[in-house]
Amino acid sequence: MNTPEAPRPKIAALASYALIGAALLLIMWQGLLPGLLCACLGFLATRWLSPRLGPLLRARDGLAPRLSAAVVALLPLVLIALALPHTRGLIVDAPGQYRELLAFMARTMLELRDRLPPDIAAQLPDGAQEVQRVIAAYLASKAGALALTGRAWLTGLLFAYVGLLIGALAAARPSARQLKPLAAALHLRLHRFGETFRQIVVAQFFIALFNTFLTAVFLLVVLPLWDSRLPYTMALILLTFVAGLIPIVGNLICNGVLTLVGLSVSPLVALACLAFLIGIHKAEYFINAKVVGARTHMSVWELLSVMFVMEAVFGPAGLVAAPLFYAYAKKELQASGWV
Template sequence: MTQPTEFKLSTAAISVVGVALLWVPILSLHLTPALFAALLTFGGARATSAMLRRIWPALRHSEGLGLILFVLVVVLTVSLLVERAAEARGAGGGYAAVLQQMAAALDRLRLMLPPWLASHVPASLETLRTAAVGWLTSHAAQVQLWGGHTVRGLGYALAGIVIGALLTLQLAEREAGAVRTPAMSLALSNQFDGLVASFTAVVFAQFRIAAVNTVLTAVYLLGVLPLLGTPIPLAGTLVVATFVASLVPVLGNLVSNTMIVVVSLTHSLGVAALSLGWLVGIHKLEYFLNAHIVGQRIRAQAWELLTSMLVLEALFGIAGLVSAPIIYAQLKSVWYSRGWI
């Protein structure tokens, strides 16, 4: 922390406006995939290059080598995940197995429910598919818009990866040149460094949250249910899916919870209700875990982070919810550097 400066409301307002000038256009224009991809690429490459310099202090072009190594690790990880998914599909798991479990769940649910309620449950997956096709037909324009947003988001993410790679290489060249940096460039560089630090802190915290969610889910699926004599199929696959989905704050838990409850229905309605109760508890716990773990890294109390998440979710939807910890971390970093907190 630098020498504390006198607190002035106008200066504090300027710091808030400075952060808002970056984030409001990004959230309004749905550019968060590009920004996150750029920050992840830049931060990952910088962390990898720092590791290489610790091992080989005299290493030249460490940023470029770090970028190449980071990209290779990401590509290999994705390739392994795709390969494992293909193996699971070949072994009777994956999408086909989930469909079979859904069909069994529908049949069991119809038998357990009263006749007046069972009549509203699809008789088979074919009935469900027909209903889905009908809904898609009637909402074709909206579905096309969603598809366009998805493709556009992937394009933004790829552009962000390229931007992050270019930043890694060009900033390394500027630092190696040891030339005097203009005041404006230095200020922008400091702001960018603060953004990268905030993003890195939140991402590592999210990994910890995903690990906690996965452990709690594994305790339930691989421990509690077998002890009760009611194990469910695909438990190992669901645990892995929970970790991957939990890397997306809050929303990922909803996806994994839905999968687990659907598979639980194949055993009994009671197991499905128990699964739903356990997973809802984990989902609620994630809000407080997010606030506590991320708050420790950015010097924020749980109520501060929860408030920022609620406000930004109301303003910008899921993108605001996911970005809230990073935005608040950036603000807290500025205030801390000035000695205000």
């Protein structure tokens, strides 16, 4: 009599795989990645804060999770309210800032020979000018594309905050004691996805925060001591944080942008930027290899291959999502004994 019930867990597991895969594809196609990442962040932050508030409250059960969710939901609003008078242009008009930065880099690339010392400029091959024009045209095209992303940027910020709310509220919800087969399978999929997020994105977040702090000190303190200042300093600091969330490729983006902007000031400043970036990113390579790579069992060639494919399909968002999605897929395959 129990035979018809036997296949249900396997069918539920297959259905959960299909639903999770479809949900991730939908998130990428509809540009909801900021919401997904912030939902995971809100969930983990609430779960981390709740047991720490519990002993302080000494109140009835269930209050600590709800209070933790309220703190996680309100803290970004408080921070934005405090910082907005000083960073309104950077937060609201970020696409315009980066459009100007890309156009500035394109002009710098075209004027490369004029900015280098004569002895070094004379050593450049004749074909270098054509390469300069190609790179400058690419940068100018990206600047033109950013002219249309103002509304998308603000929408992304809204999605990110809504995702944070969803994650915080989900973490504050009491856990169900008994789940039906499909719900149990989905709960397991989401648990593994959350574990992958914690292993990769949270570690990468702190790496990016560390890099951003050092870069801010370099741009706002060290260079001014040498009577040198880079244009678009605040935009460069924000770019360092966002690019730092992308393993490996983010380093290359930061190195290229800061060095080229430094070259617009002087070759010596460009050399100082390059030396500084190589120094701090050596530490990041070590952390990535020892922490992120060891936890997820991902080699560099795997990560780069997946990032290349995801960027080709989904654009820049694919670069951010590739390490998370690939590590999650690999975790599921390992749990099933396939790899």
